[in-house]
Amino acid sequence: MKKKLFTKKNGRNNVGRITVRHRGGGVKRKYKKVDFKRTKNIYCVIKKILYDPNRNCKIFNVCYSNGLKNNIISIQSLKIGDKIIKKDDAENLTGNCKLIKNIPIGIKICCIEIIQNKGAKISRASGCFSKIISKGEKYSIIKTNSGNTIKINNLCYAVLGVIMIKVDKNNKKSGNFRLKGIRPTVRGVAMNPIDHPHGGGEGKTSTGRHPVSPWGKKTKGLKTKTTKRRG
Template sequence: MSLFHFKPTTPGLRNKIKLFNNLYKGNSIKKLCKNIISKSGRNNDGRITIRHKGGRLKRYYRFIDFFRNKLDIIGKVERIEYDPNRNSNISLILYNDGERRYIISPKNLNIGDFIISANNSKIKVGNNLLLKNIPNGVKIHCIEKTPGSGGVFARSAGSYATVYSKDLKNVTIILNSGKYKTLNNFCKATIGEVGNADHFNIKFGKAGSKRILGIRPTVRGVAMNPVDHPHGGGEGKTSGGRDPVSPWGKLSKSFKKHVKILKKNTIL
């Protein structure tokens, strides 16, 4: 997988960067999808509760097998697909009994590879097994929080956790953020790290690409009128004239943190 830089033949292509990959170009399997109705950031009363959302293209949700509960049945990677609902790619697995399922596509898992989900199996990319049977220092992803709950931790592109230590009942893992998590021995995890790690290098190039994804413009408060925002109004360009607040007058979180740091460093 590599980055593709466009030639600046138009303003929208001047800074655009996309991923060059060999993903499957056809349609996804209908039995493993369902239609998603876009809510545009509105709740059940029709009120906007999350701003700057709406106007995206129609998309289908792909059912991902986070449980990996087809035990001791070998599966073959048929193809690797794009998923519009997440930043990682997904792999279509054909099991020996004829059933197909989608899983999060790990790094270095290729078309034609074989994987298996079992309580104890080989330490191989894509295999799913119990945490107590995974050696220390191995990279894992799609980790369960409680036994049988399905993969919760380390599911986004390029993320992984590392097995740190084990005892009779629990296993301690280290997440990408540096946090330590102590989990039950019988929680499951998949070997390897999530693929598509270059996703954060994508540059959209123009606002229209974001609008397709359902992200609407965010306007600064100082550029508004007084009736629209507490920072609005004034002659010419202003900095707001007050502490940074939300459109409803509440202090911003970043400013609250700044005030706490100042109080700690102030000598009374």
């Protein structure tokens, strides 16, 4: 069976028009399947730390005690050979997955379910974590990395710990950006008058007007907030 390739949009919308400039090209990306549900309730051992081109964090390749292998989101401070488990009342150790009702208040958690048995939806990006700030009989209040608070059922699962931070390599040449699918950005002054309001003229010239975008909107200090109510 062929691995599914990640389809690219290249900055275009459903009609095919460019809505985001300077996107296109790049290396083909294969989609690596990640188990956000942690379907097996048995011990597993971390075998490899893999790179995933479609995420801003790495993934763990784990092997369960029954021989099955799977990919899960990587957690900080875990290394190859460590054991983790999904269990309703597992120990409070980094990497273990357990019910929210059994997690103490204040511990850092990630990969949190919103709906029971539907898989992790919150705090899945690099360096993200959330905290339980209060508990009730049926629901808990969780504070996310962004500062928002969410009410989640106590029977949902969450993973203890923080998502592993991915360290980006230094982009020492423009070729690295092209591999990521980022195309060159050209100054408006260097364009023709038909392409940009700053373009044209003999040799190097100043814009001769307030700096604007390619569509003529002011780019420095223009307030875009609308105070009028819509309705």
